[in-house]
Amino acid sequence: MNFFEMIFTGQNIALLGAGLAVMLAGIGSARGVAMVGEAAAGLLTEDPSKSGKALILQALPGTQGIYGLITAFLIVFKIGLLGTPVELTVSQGIYFLMAALPIAIVGYYSAIKQAKVAVSGIHLIAKRPDEVGKAITAAALVETYAIFAVLISMLLVLFAKV
């Protein structure tokens, strides 16, 4: 067995998928939550009583990271790393890698885009605190696509034949 075959086992390629789901979606969420957090801190210097509303908006772009985590966990379950490991062919490993890509990529991108909407939402509640519902809804609309992506990723993993 040469070096290349030792590294690129089906198992490892599947793990690469799980890792990408956690990493990319997580990086996106981290950036997003940080962006909203900065804006929220600015708002709170003016009016600390809005912290509850600001916190909800800040938490919104955090969900993509959770979706990435869930996908990764499902892959780890499915390939038996927490119980008896399943022997995977290279093509099966690539299947898991592919299955992880929707949430990895859409999660990264949508978290940042959602954060931009949430930052605008922070500016909105600075002036009109009663309109927090609209600010949250506007940000939640962006999340729809992360939800579609994680749904496909999860279904692909759940229906994988191993």
Added chain:
Amino acid sequence: MSVSTMKRLTVIATLNDADAILHRLMKLRAVSLEQAPADDRETLDHYAPLANVSEASARVARVEGVIPVLAKHSRQRKKFFAPQAPISPEAFRTNGRFDTAWKVVEETDKILTRQAELRGERENVLSRMRAYRPYLNLEFPLDFTGTETTRYFVGSLPGGLRPERIENALTDIAATVHLLGTDGTGVYIAVIAHRKEEDAALRALSGLGFLRAPLPTEHKTVKQLLDGAQKECDAIEEALARLETRLTVLSEKLEEVEILSDIERTALIAEENKQKLSMTDQCVILTGWCPASQEPRITTVLSDFCTAFEFAEPKEGDDVPILLRNNGFAKSFEWVLGMYAYPKYGTFDPTFIMSIFYFLIFGLMFADAGYGLTLMVACFGAVRWLHPRESMKRFLLMFGYCGISCTIFGILFGSYFGNFPLAFMENVMGIPADALPNLSLLPAEAANVAILFDPIQNPMAFLGISLGMGALHLIAGMGVKAFVLCRQGKVIDALFDIVTYWILFAGIGMLFVSRTVGIVLTVVGVASVLLTQGRQKKGIPGKIAGGFLGLYNLIGYASDLLSYCRVLALGLAASVIGQVVNILATLKGATFAGILLMLIVFTVGHLLNLVINILGTFVHTSRLQYIEFFNKFYEEGGTPFKPMAPADRYSKDITPAEGETTTEKDGQLKINFD
């Protein structure tokens, strides 16, 4: 489940009665004022000067400014849901409590000013002490400048200067340097020079950066000076401590000051509302809105005065404030509606039908009996024992009801803190999960405790249920639209815009059950949409285009429906994280350490999952209402009815107003708006 009928109230009263009428109406909590007509500037004048408002708000600011200070010194722990103190504002003003509370505010204010002064003084003394300290070794009194033949002076050189350099600089000069001390910033020296060499010595030292010491010329040594300053400092500290003690004593009156802040805020609200009145030489005119149900109470109040008043129906184009009227269950969901927008006056109030779907979708999205029960206990428990305010109570009740729904769906889909029963059985009790008989209705590949089926094992079936719920929701939305159209007498529109699509949907649905029926219904549906959707367009080409556009609407309905697959996604997300927590919690099996680990990981992990998912489920259930459901029929844009009322942040007026009944239970006042 409707928008209350509102009446426009116009009152003309004598000038003398105006304040009293306003006061009594405020107590009713049933009228919101509007700016009185100001079109006729020559005869109508503002009732109250604007300066009154700023004066009242300055008083409020003063009282509210000392509350945090007193709260910080108060020995009582501040409760999260502090109960409102029952008071009678009239008695509070007359029996001296008002004056006592104001005295507390004034004294606290004075103490705060004095504290700021003292802190400033202390800073001065401390900086003086910092300047003296390096010269502590100086033993001569500070007014000593030399003898008959010598000059004596002290000062500092820049830090890090080597002693040799000083000596080198002073060679050939009859002067001697005595090193007093060094620190990071300076080298401190005393110099004795011959009178004739004084200038030369100073010049040489200046070259090195010599600065005379900033010491007063008194007949005291530095040590005495420092001791004196220290005494001053101690005295200031003592004074500050005395003030702190006094604040602690004053903080026992915190509750009185809080009540006072309500009283002053009530006065401010009254002043703000007086701005909306107009007057002539003798009379004052007041206009506003009230629920029609409140007419008798308002009439009782106004009849006590010499007034002319009328309750009029709203006119076209009036901005009528909205008061929603719902049963207890739906009332708890009004704030969800309020986060979006209130309905326009005279349109349909969707709170009740929304609350039912909110309940169902929330439960389906977060189907877990463990989390549901936790939510129920926490929310209903808080309402029962902590006596929160009305708005907080509605918030908690809403989540409590959603907890019931989560529990029901959790039992149906066999989720109790994720798969905790199975994980516990397998890893702690050592029973293989395969030993469980399959009790669920659908055939299952692996063990589960579901009544219907386990969504993780059978996600497609759960997706079907999610989309089915979505279809129901959308059809209900269209149904409301049909109902609204029929109520407006547009039965034809309801038939063509709603029922034709329903036939089409039924046809598509039936395709999966019976092909022939499905095909027939679909064709009839498509034909009726094509034929009716262009009916308002002019000309044959317009009508044909309209028909096809109507068919194109199907895409919109399909995308609305697919949006409901988030129910599956969020549901799976909650159970997968729950499973992970359970795996970690039961990792060490049935040992003592294992059980301890289980308790900690279980509590922390599931609490975290609960919080994350409540937020996600709340946001996305709301979104399904706002975007998918409301766009079928909702006419938003009303402003909520906010009657003028006394401030009740800390206290509650328990003297009954007209038409109020005091309920036995916790002595709370209930206003019957029905």
